[in-house]
Amino acid sequence: MTAxxxxxxxxxxxxxxxxxxxxxxxxxxxxxxxxxxxTDPEPGxxxxxxxxxxxxxxxxxxxxxxxxxxxxLVTLLLGFPYAYLMTVARPFWRGVLMAAVLVPFWTSxxxxxFAWVLLLRDTGVVNALIPGEPVPLLRNLxxxxxxxxxxxxxxxxxxxxxxxxxxxxxxLRAAEGLGATPVFAFWRVYAPLALPGxxxxxxxxxxxxxxxxxxxxxxxxxxxxxxxxxxxQQLSGVLRWGFASALAVILLLVTGALLLVASRLVDLRKMIxxxx
Amino acid sequence: MTGAVDVRAVTKRYPGSLALDEVxxxxxxxxxxxxxxxxGSGKSTLLNVVAxxxxxxxxxxxxxxADITGVPPHRxxxxxxxxxxxxxxxxxxxxxxxxxxxxxxxxxxxxxxxVGDALEVVELGALGERRPAQLSGGQQQRVAxxxxxxxxxxxxxxxxxxxxxxxxxxxxxxxEIKRLHRELGxxxxxxxxxxxxxxxxxxxxxxxxxxxIVQVGTPQELYETPASRYVAEFLxxxxxxxxxxxxxxxxxxxxxxxPPDGPGLRxxxxxxxxxxxxxxxxxxxxxxxxLVARTTVRPEELPRPGDEVVAHWxxxxxxxxxx
Ligand SMILES: Nc1ncnc2c1ncn2[C@@H]1O[C@H](COP(=O)(O)OP(=O)(O)O)[C@@H](O)[C@H]1O
Ligand SMILES: [Mg+2]
Numbered sequence: 231m232t233a234x235x236x237x238x239x240x241x242x243x244x245x246x247x248x249x250x251x252x253x254x255x256x257x258x259x260x261x262x263x264x265x266x267x268x269t270d271p272e273p274g275x276x277x278x279x280x281x282x283x284x285x286x287x288x289x290x291x292x293x294x295x296x297x298x299x300x301x302x303l304v305t306l307l308l309g310f311p312y313a314y315l316m317t318v319a320r321p322f323w324r325g326v327l328m329a330a331v332l333v334p335f336w337t338s339x340x341x342x343x344f345a346w347v348l349l350l351r352d353t354g355v356v357n358a359l360i361p362g363e364p365v366p367l368l369r370n371l372x373x374x375x376x377x378x379x380x381x382x383x384x385x386x387x388x389x390x391x392x393x394x395x396x397x398x399x400x401x402l403r404a405a406e407g408l409g410a411t412p413v414f415a416f417w418r419v420y421a422p423l424a425l426p427g428x429x430x431x432x433x434x435x436x437x438x439x440x441x442x443x444x445x446x447x448x449x450x451x452x453x454x455x456x457x458x459x460x461x462x463q464q465l466s467g468v469l470r471w472g473f474a475s476a477l478a479v480i481l482l483l484v485t486g487a488l489l490l491v492a493s494r495l496v497d498l499r500k501m502i503x504x505x506x
Numbered sequence: 507m508t509g510a511v512d513v514r515a516v517t518k519r520y521p522g523s524l525a526l527d528e529v530x531x532x533x534x535x536x537x538x539x540x541x542x543x544x545x546g547s548g549k550s551t552l553l554n555v556v557a558x559x560x561x562x563x564x565x566x567x568x569x570x571x572a573d574i575t576g577v578p579p580h581r582x583x584x585x586x587x588x589x590x591x592x593x594x595x596x597x598x599x600x601x602x603x604x605x606x607x608x609x610x611x612x613x614x615x616x617x618x619x620x621v622g623d624a625l626e627v628v629e630l631g632a633l634g635e636r637r638p639a640q641l642s643g644g645q646q647q648r649v650a651x652x653x654x655x656x657x658x659x660x661x662x663x664x665x666x667x668x669x670x671x672x673x674x675x676x677x678x679x680x681x682e683i684k685r686l687h688r689e690l691g692x693x694x695x696x697x698x699x700x701x702x703x704x705x706x707x708x709x710x711x712x713x714x715x716x717x718x719i720v721q722v723g724t725p726q727e728l729y730e731t732p733a734s735r736y737v738a739e740f741l742x743x744x745x746x747x748x749x750x751x752x753x754x755x756x757x758x759x760x761x762x763x764x765p766p767d768g769p770g771l772r773x774x775x776x777x778x779x780x781x782x783x784x785x786x787x788x789x790x791x792x793x794x795x796x797l798v799a800r801t802t803v804r805p806e807e808l809p810r811p812g813d814e815v816v817a818h819w820x821x822x823x824x825x826x827x828x829x
Contacts, residue, residue, distance in 0.1 A: 398590075398592075400588065400590065400592055401592055401594060403559055403579075403592075404586065404588060404592035404594075405594075405605070406559075406578070406579045406580045407557055407558075407559070407579050407580075407584070407585075407586035407654075408580075408585075408586075408605055408606040408609065408653065408654070408657070409580050409581075409583070409606050409609045409610060409657060410580055410605070410606075410609050411580050412580075414609060415580075418605070418608075419594055419596075422596045423595070423596055
C-alpha cells in the first residue's frame with residue numbers, strides 16, 4: 231500500500247507507461263513462451279528432457295558458449311586498445327574513431343552481414359589480397375567470429391571508453407614519479423581503474439552474443455550452429471514450437487545464472503553507472 | 507649529504523611559448539629551495555624538467571653531479587607531490603604508500619614497517635585502511651607526502667602542494683613540511699605562487715618571471731635587497747620612490763607619517779585601517795602615487811583621511827633598487 235501510494239503521489243507515475251509497455255511486450259510473451267515449453271505438445275517436462283537427452287542439442291549449447299567466449303575475447307582484445315586510443319586522441323581524431331565505431335552500428339545488421347559474405351568468400355576482396363590458395367573464411371568459425379566481432383565492437387568500445395575517459399592520466403605520471411615503469415604503472419594503476427568498463431563490456435558482449443542469429447546463420451557452417459539458429463530451425467522448419475520455447479527458456483536461464491554469478495563477482499550497478 | 511640539484515641553462519620551448527629561457531639554478535644538498543612566481547612563469551615546467559616528466563629543449567639537469575637529462579622519471583629516484591594529490595583511488599592509504607616500495611620489491615614485515623613509519627611521520631598512522639575518497643584534502647596531501655618519502659628519495663619535489671587547501675590547513679601543513687624537511691635532511695624543491703609561503707618556508711627562494719629566474723637568495727635577501735622593481739613589488743608591500751635616476755625602496759613598516767611641518771615627502775592621508783593589531787595608513791603624494799605605512803605604535807595624533815602629512819624614513823631603512 232505505502233509503496234503504491236508513494237508511486238502515486240509524484241513523479242513515480244512517470245514509470246507507469248514504460249511498466250505497462252514492458253508488461254505487454256516482455257513479461258507476457260515471456261510467460262507464454264514458458265507456458266508453451268511446458269504444455270506443447272503435451273503437459274510436462276518432455277521438451278526439456280528431449281534437450282538434455284540429445285548430445286546434438288547439448289553440443290549446440292556448448293558451441294554457443296564457445297563461440298560467444300571467442301567472440302567476446304577477440305572483441306575485448308580489439309576494443310580495449312581502440313577505446314584507449316580514443317581517450318588519448320585529439321578531439322578531431324576521437325570524433326573519427328567514434329564515427330568509425332558508430333556508423334556500422336547504425337547500418338542494418340543484414341546489410342553488414344551480406345557485405346561480409348562478399349568480402350570473405352573465396353573470390354572475395356580479402357582472399358584477393360592474400361596470395362596463394364583461397365583461405366576459407368566463410369561457413370566456419372572464422373567467418374562467424376569476424377562478423378560477430380564487428381557487430382559487437384561498439385558494445386565493447388563504448389563502455390570501456392566511458393570508463394577510461396574518467397581515469398585521471400596524471401595518476402600514471404605520479405606512478406612513474408614513484409619509480410614505476412610505464413608497464414608497471416599500466417598494470418597496477420590504469421588496468422584496475424579500467425576494469426569496471428572491461429567487465430561491463432565483457433558481460434554485454436558475451437550475453438548479446440549468446441542469442442545471436444543472423445550472423446552465425448549467414449557466415450557460419452553446419453558445424454557452427456548456435457542456439458539462436460536452432461530455435462529458428464525448430465520454429466519455422468520443423469514447427470516444434472514447444473521445443474523451441476524450451477530452448478529459449480534454457481538460453482534465458484543460463485544467461486540469467488551467468489549474470490547472477492557475475493554480479494557476485496563484480497558490482498553490476500557500478501559497471502552500468504559511471505564506473506568510477 | 508646527497509641530493510644536490512644542478513639545472514644548467516635549461517630552455518623549454520613550446521609551440522608559441524618559451525616556458526623556460528636558459529634557466530640555471532643550483533640547489534645545495536639538504537636545502538629547502540622554493541620556486542616562486544606568478545601563474546605561467548614556468549615554475550611547474552622547471553620542476554617537471556627536474557622530475558623528468560618534461561624534456562628540456564636544451565640544457566641539462568644534474569643530481570649529485572650525475573647528468574640525468576635523458577633519464578626517464580621512474581629511474582630518477584626523486585619524490586614528487588602534486589597539487590591534485592594524485593592518490594590512486596582504487597588503493598587504500600596503506601597500498602598507496604606501499605606502491606613505491608612494491609615497485610622496489612620490498613615485501614612482508616619490512617614493507618609494513620616502512621609504510622607504517624612513513625604514515626607515522628605524517629601523523630596518519632591509524633588511517634591505513636581508508637580509501638583516499640574518505641579523507642579530507644589535508645589528509646590526502648599527507649598521504650601523498652608519505653608516499654613520496656617512503657622510498658627515501660634524495661630530493662623531494664612539490665608542485666603547489668598546498669594550493670588546494672584552505673588557509674588554516676595550509677599554514678598547518680607548511681609547518682609540517684618544514685618539520686619533515688628538518689627530520690629527513692633531504693633536498694626539498696617547493697613550488698608556490700604565494701610569496702608569504704615562500705618567505706616563511708624556504709632556505710632560499712628563486713623568483714621566476716616569464717621563464718627566467720630574476721633573483722635567487724634567502725628570503726631576507728629577496729625581501730630586503732631586491733634586485734629589481736619586479737622583485738620588490740612581488741615580495742610583500744613596498745613603497746618605490748623614483749630618486750634622480752634610481753629607485754628607492756622603503757618597506758611600509760619603515761615609513762613614518764608625521765605632521766606636515768616636518769621634513770619628508772608631502773602627502774595627503776587617504777585611508778587609515780586597523781589590521782592585525784596595528785595601523786595601515788595609505789597616503790597620496792601630489793603626483794598621485796600612493797604610499798603605505800604600517801605601524802604598531804599609535805602616533806600621538808591619529809591621522810585622518812584628508813589630513814596633510816609628510817612621509818619620512820631613516821636613511822638606513824631605505825634600499826636602492828637597480829631600476
Ligand atoms: N604542455 C604545454 N604545452 C604548451 N605550453 C605549455 C605547456 N606547459 C606549459 N606551457 C606554457 O609554459 C608556460 C609556463 O607554464 P608553467 O610552467 O605551467 O607555469 P607555472 O607553473 O609557473 O604556472 C606557460 O606560458 C604555459 O602556457
Ligand atoms: Mg604550475
